[in-house]
Amino acid sequence: MKKMFGILCMLWGLSACSTNQSAPISVNINLEENPAYQYQGEYAALYYSYIHIQSTVDQVHVNKVLINRGNCPISFWVYRNPNLKFGQEMKAVLRCDMEQVREVTVETDQGEFTFNF
Secondary structure, three states: OHHHHHHHHHHHHHOOOOOOOOOOEEEEEEEEEOOOHHHHHHHOOOEEEEEEEEEOOOEEEEEEEEEHHHOOOEEEEEEOOOEEEOOOEEEEEEOOOHHHOOEEEEEEOOEEEEEEO
16 A cells, blocks of 8 residues: 555656646646545546646636647546636546646637647
8 A cells, every 4th residue: 555655646746737837727637546446446447647727817718628639538527617717627537648648738718728748
């Protein structure tokens, strides 16, 4: 258990968010435990790679999210409200490992912003 916790801490530290000073949103990729694992056991994935898109301005509308130029699709959205107020976020599960994410492009009503990892 301690080994797994150590690995998770290391991975979390590697999942830094790229900063784009003029972007109305921030993007973070991380690894989180699958809440369904305790009910489905060995038939469910223990961890998922998540993307978090958070507003850094009073109001922003997210139109489109593209990960690795379309090569890493979103499996499903956990929170999908595209109209974000300051501090609110969208959250989705990725179909690729977080270590594979190199670029996230987010199209908003305030422009298109690319984050590199």
